[in-house]
Amino acid sequence: xxxxxxxxxxxxxxxxPLIAILLQATLLLAPxxxxxxxxxxxxxxxxxxVPVADGAAPISPANTQIExxxxxxGDDPKPxxxxxxxxSGELGVADGKLTSVAVKIDTASIWTEFxxxxxxxxxxxxxxTAEHPAAAFESTKITPGKKPGTVDISGELTxxxxxxxxxxxxxxxxSEKGITLVGSFDFNRIAHGxxxxxxGVEKLVKISVVVGQPSTHGADAxxxxxxxxxxxxxxxxxxxxxxxxxxxWEPVHVSGPHKGTQACPVCTYMKAxxxxxxxxxxxxxxxxxxxxxxxxxxxxxxxxxxxxxxLDTPPVVASTMAxxxxxxxxxxCCLDPKTRAKDLEKYKINPAAENTVMVYKDYxxxxxxxxxxxxxxxxxxxxxVDGALN
Numbered sequence: 236x237x238x239x240x241x242x243x244x245x246x247x248x249x250x251x252p253l254i255a256i257l258l259q260a261t262l263l264l265a266p267x268x269x270x271x272x273x274x275x276x277x278x279x280x281x282x283x284x285v286p287v288a289d290g291a292a293p294i295s296p297a298n299t300q301i302e303x304x305x306x307x308x309g310d311d312p313k314p315x316x317x318x319x320x321x322x323s324g325e326l327g328v329a330d331g332k333l334t335s336v337a338v339k340i341d342t343a344s345i346w347t348e349f350x351x352x353x354x355x356x357x358x359x360x361x362x363x364t365a366e367h368p369a370a371a372f373e374s375t376k377i378t379p380g381k382k383p384g385t386v387d388i389s390g391e392l393t394x395x396x397x398x399x400x401x402x403x404x405x406x407x408x409x410s411e412k413g414i415t416l417v418g419s420f421d422f423n424r425i426a427h428g429x430x431x432x433x434x435g436v437e438k439l440v441k442i443s444v445v446v447g448q449p450s451t452h453g454a455d456a457x458x459x460x461x462x463x464x465x466x467x468x469x470x471x472x473x474x475x476x477x478x479x480x481x482x483x484w485e486p487v488h489v490s491g492p493h494k495g496t497q498a499c500p501v502c503t504y505m506k507a508x509x510x511x512x513x514x515x516x517x518x519x520x521x522x523x524x525x526x527x528x529x530x531x532x533x534x535x536x537x538x539x540x541x542x543x544x545x546l547d548t549p550p551v552v553a554s555t556m557a558x559x560x561x562x563x564x565x566x567x568c569c570l571d572p573k574t575r576a577k578d579l580e581k582y583k584i585n586p587a588a589e590n591t592v593m594v595y596k597d598y599x600x601x602x603x604x605x606x607x608x609x610x611x612x613x614x615x616x617x618x619x620v621d622g623a624l625n
Contacts, residue, residue, distance in 0.1 A: 291325045301322060303441060418444040475593055481598055
């Protein structure tokens with residue numbers, strides 16, 4: 236569950252667990268191997284029906300998420316988010332009901348937040364993808380669940396070279412627009428062939444399946460392209476293309492001139508040059524924020540403004556991070572949960588990108604960079620900013 240959009244300056248200190256704040260802030264500022272996701276990418280307000288044609292709705296990374304969270308044994312579970320980037324299948328539909336489920340997964344397309352972990356999960360002591368490159372599920376029976384709108388989907392799961400019965404629950408909705416399916420359940424890895432590290436990794440893995448929301452790591456996920464690259468449609472993998480106009484939005488400011496408010500950057504500064512970056516937390520984002528703070532300081536006079544949106548960080552934690560970094564000029568922001576989906580849609584943000592950095596003036600985007608690494612390439616952003624100021 237995402238944290239509510241509260242103004243940090245109105246949260247009583249005694250009402251906020253100080254230890255929890257410091258712990259989460261430490262994770263945000265920590266090296267990559269210490270930062271970890273604790274929730275799935277699923278967003279209820281972003282799920283849209285998949286159209287049904289001739290009694291079937293095709294499923295793929297373009298409209299479906301398949302993710303998991305693994306836990307370590309002990310007092311510190313260190314949740315690890317992962318999933319698959321390649322899969323295909325279909326949902327059968329008849330008379331307004333789900334009638335069948337079939338999916339095949341390319342297990343070698345497994346992803347996690349850390350390269351070393353991804354490599355390890357491909358190895359023989361986990362998924363052993365060299366020997367078992369595919370997994371598949373085909374339903375044999377679908378029965379009503381205990382709650383309205385839910386079903387129990389039973390079938391045969393082929394995994395790690397063995398086929399066994401498997402049943403999982405799901406919430407299903409069928410309408411004229413199509414079908415959605417949302418399932419969340421525990422998967423016993425030991426019972427299905429992943430028997431290694433029993434003393435270090437929990438046997439139950441949390442699984443999330445969402446039919447109706449694109450994967451964040453599918454074939455169409457952002458991959459380091461900049462605006463103007465040939466992506467097939469002349470558009471950046473994430474963000475507004477050069478020449479497109481920015482729209483009003485009201486983020487939660489946790490630092491900078493508008494700290495504690497939801498001031499609209501576009502409405503407030505109108506045609507003035509600005510940088511707006513939508514980022515996932517981590518060291519590269521920290522480096523970008525520090526560079527922006529320096530750029531703003533070096534170009535004083537109110538002509539340039541910067542807004543950095545942390546996509547995976549609650550406002551209270553983001554505020555603690557910003558205070559620790561002693562930010563004065565850069566507006567670190569979080570999206571209001573009520574408008575998050577609309578804001579991402581307005582700015583055409585792909586959450587799979589590590590960052591989407593847009594520079595605009597006179598309401599129009601003049602530069603767009605995806606997955607910008609300012610540590611390795613410190614000049615790109617500065618040059619784009621100077622171009623907007625001239």
